[in-house]
Amino acid sequence: MLLFVVFSFNGFAFTLSEKAVVSIITCSPGNEMYSVYGHSAIRVKDPALNYDVAFNYGIFDFSSPNFLYRFCAGQTDYLLGAYRFNDFLNEYRHDKRSVFEQEINLTAQEKQVVVDFLVWNAQPENRVYRYNFFFDNCATRVRDVIANNVNGGITYTDKASHKTLRTLIKDYHGKLLWLNFGIDFLVAADSDREATLEEEMFLPDYVMNHFATAKRNDNNKLIAQPVKVLYLAPEQKQGPTWIWGPLVVFSFLLLVVAYFTYKQFRNGELKPALDIILYGINGLGGLLLTWFTIYSEHPAMSPNYNLMWLVPASLLFVVVRLRKKWRPAVRYYHLVFAAWMIVFFASASFLPQKFHPVFFILAATFFIRALAHSLLIFKSLKAARK
Template identity: 60%
Template sequence: MQNQKPGWILFIFFMLLFSGVSAFNLTKQAEISVLTCSPGDEAYSVYGHSAIRVHDPILQYDMVFNYGIFDFSSSNFVWRFAKGETDYLLGATKYRAFMSEYIHYRRSVFEQQLNLSQAEKQKIFDFLLWNAAPENRVYRYNFFFDNCATRVRDVIAQNIEGGVEYTDLASGKTFRDLISDYQQKLPWLNFGVDFLVGADADCEATLQEEMFMPDYILKHFAAARRADNGEALVAKTQVLYKAPESVLKKNVITSPFAACSFLFLLILVFSFKQFRKEKLKPVPDLILLGINSFSGLFVSWFVFYSEHPAMSPNYNLLWLFPLNFVFVLLWMKKKWRPFLRYYHLFISAWWVLFIVTGAFLPQKFHPVFFLMTGMFLIRPLLHSFLILKERKSLKQ
């Protein structure tokens, strides 16, 4: 019967936890830690993860509080995610189950045991229990400013006497640089994110702000001090699980650069053959300018309607030109083409100007975007050459 007692105690604790009631005190042997999980190889895990562990060996209580939970099956999830209206929630998981998942996916887990008074441990624990209650656990997710890592940062800092002082320096990187460091292993993800994330992402992140990345929680907590007594915030650091080294092989052939280079050459050869015959057919113009304008309208939707941070302003709209959509509709009418063909002169000059000045704009562009601009530029430029050639022959 004595061996069953800890199990009953644990059962009661779980009931209290999920009812959101703070009804027991942690013992002096209890520890609160920050867990940092290394990035995975999937888009949803590529940035890593942060969580808070509460471990009381006397009471046999060991739970991980995790602010990174969402319900993909909730109504209109994809639409709400696109609009930036995604609701995440705080969940609690048994430590063993939490570790099993990361071991299974071969993602390292680091633990920083915090230097806290007994009162602070209890205060943090009480807050987490309250926050995990069904009526309190939901929050509006914001990738840069309110996510699983920033929540961990704030829960710790706000429940320590005097707060936390960070003694090291910020990396000096922009928000775009910070996420790009992790996205390099997934080139198409990096390519897609740069489509939608605008100029605000090219602002330099402060030390506090760059802790939206879990690895920077690990880094800055390691050097942080308690403001009240100057002692180190982290009492002990250990590696709970060290994953074997894994190298995600990049397929150069299917990379954004390779794919766009192939399309560029294909369009160039095809269009130049028509140009030599001095007859550029309208269908390729409709397809290319249609793709460009549709992409521009897609990006415009995020600029004007999405609540995600750093969506506006987005200077990608200088080369993904939404007004091309009007030209496409009009270009479909054969009788208007003799007059509309002069639009090619305008859009050619516009895209050439972008390619020349793009490096000086207040937004960092993915290098492939200039290649894509060149791809869209091919046919309007050839149209322009034909127009200028005709005008020259008329003058003669």
């Protein structure tokens, strides 16, 4: 969906000829994180005027001030760029990403309205918009430019997929296991509701598929010509990625923690170093999620039930635990934390959010440590009563 360079466009209003064509362009997903969901654009071609331009709503300036912070906060400004279609097509050929075209059945007046709007929208003072991953991106903008400028509107005749927003994006993650893990970490309960037909068109493939069967309301004819292949990329084979995926990595971490915890438990003393690392990770993760939940403008970031197993208070526990004289004050935090993890495990299947399977492995890793401490506490309390 994204391109990392900003193009300038010195366009001006002009009158299309009778040979003008307006098309929706759909590009297949790429292998990079920013391209994994594909891309949509609008092509305006007029052979009589030697005009062939791609209008692309997926552009942002990576070098803009505080870009990373603004992206995390959901304050990223995207913009519409317009440039020669051959340059656009060659870029996707270079990246080995297939490109498809759907000519849109518009009247001459509608084509003129569309191109007038696009030329106006591509001007420097008009081209910037606030990006919203699910509801306002390169695909939804293309959908709306066409649908909103058809006299009488259009009707989508096929059915929605009945998938949730989370499932829709996970279909594209494939072998990008860490991306899949990260998305499930940040995207919250609101993404687990079923998307409407129009909402699922935040993905370029769904724009292409729904427009293929959509009809004009004024004459009940199809709004789009059959899909034409402009470039078909060769099939790319990928080696196994699961070896270094989160499932293997965190399963190994669980075994390591379980081994050292069991060994220390048998000796009757759990070393504080491992506690500080594990509770520190748990607390920092919870603090990060709390920030996204409260401050990020990205959709579907709140409420995030991953805060059931990532507890910000664990960070405070670590701070206190570092001071030896303060340790008795937080001794019973292990009991509280262990009990809270049990509540999470028991309630997870009833919560309105789907959890990545690896999250249960991570929760179990933290729980093992807290449980071992709890057992030692009960053991010492029992001995004190004798």
